Amino acid sequence: MTEQSPQLLDLLAPDVRDRLAAAVARVEEDPAAVVRLFASAGRKVGRGPTDPDDALGVVHPLVEDVARGELLAAHARAAGDRAAVVETLRDLYDHGDGDERRAVLRALPRLDVGDAAVDLLRDALRTNDVRLVAAAMGPYATAHLDDAAWRHGVLKCLFVGVPLTAVDGLKARRDDELVRMLRAFREERTAAGRDFPADGQALLDAADAPAS
Known part of the structure; x- marks a missing residue:
């Protein structure tokens, strides 16, 4: 787990945190595993709002956003190369559904990618x-x-x-x-x-x- 998101992690139920910790450990061992685990995070770790007043996760992250952010942070630590991290982000964004793309965007502030992912923001802002x-x-x-x-x-x-x-x-x-x-x-x-x-x-x- 990372130091950047303790408050978000505290919003997750203990069993959800345990499943997430196992997935994070897998990515730290094998960075390439992030692609499969990122896609299945909602099913394997959990879904739903972290704030009951924001059921769609517009302002506050959903459980699956938190999980996917942790997986991306683990991948960044394990990959150790900015170019590789950016390539993974682009792949996950380009091939992901709306929820997966949202999770990539939400994770950007905690990843050391400089301005290399600005084009993902511009793409998102062209949508409705x-x-x-x-x-x-x-x-x-x-x-x-x-x-x-x-x-x-x-x-x-x-x-x-x-x-x-x-x-x-x-x-x-x-x-x-x-x-x-x-x-x-x-x-x-x-x-x-x-x-x-x-x-x-x-x-x-x-x-x-x-x-x-």
């Missing part, structure tokens, strides 16, 4: 899959997406219905250009007779509030 859009706007995006791509990611969240609580670093990275884009988006929605998301309005209200 809330699982992928939400996962793409985590800490890895905060660290590695350029300002223009990050701003468009925020708008994509509002467009597909991802709550802005899923966006990492929103307060720190909010800038005048994002506020301008949000106002333009609000005008478009209003002109079309559609509601503007409440958390988008809250973000605009915070931007308009006088500095304390």
Whole structure:
């Protein structure tokens, strides 16, 4: 197990942690085993929300996300080579279903891959899959997406219905250009007779509030 996720691991039942520990040990012995174990993690380790108020795992990881993140971290330790880790991530993402792709995206902040996986974020943000859009706007995006791509990611969240609580670093990275884009988006929605998301309005209200 890794030091990066003790709080997430504490959310898992003891029997789930035991099954996960066995899978992690297998990957540490044979890094190539991650491909098979990653795909079967939901069935062998468990599925379901870690937060009962987020049943779909949009903001908080699912049990299978935690398991798959641990497997990828174990693979990174065992492989010991950034290029090999990135190749595995691309393979798992390209050939995975939506849940597996989400798990890859969620794991990125804990893997030492630099900006080599930014294209996976860009791919996810081109979809309308809330699982992928939400996962793409985590800490890895905060660290590695350029300002223009990050701003468009925020708008994509509002467009597909991802709550802005899923966006990492929103307060720190909010800038005048994002506020301008949000106002333009609000005008478009209003002109079309559609509601503007409440958390988008809250973000605009915070931007308009006088500095304390």
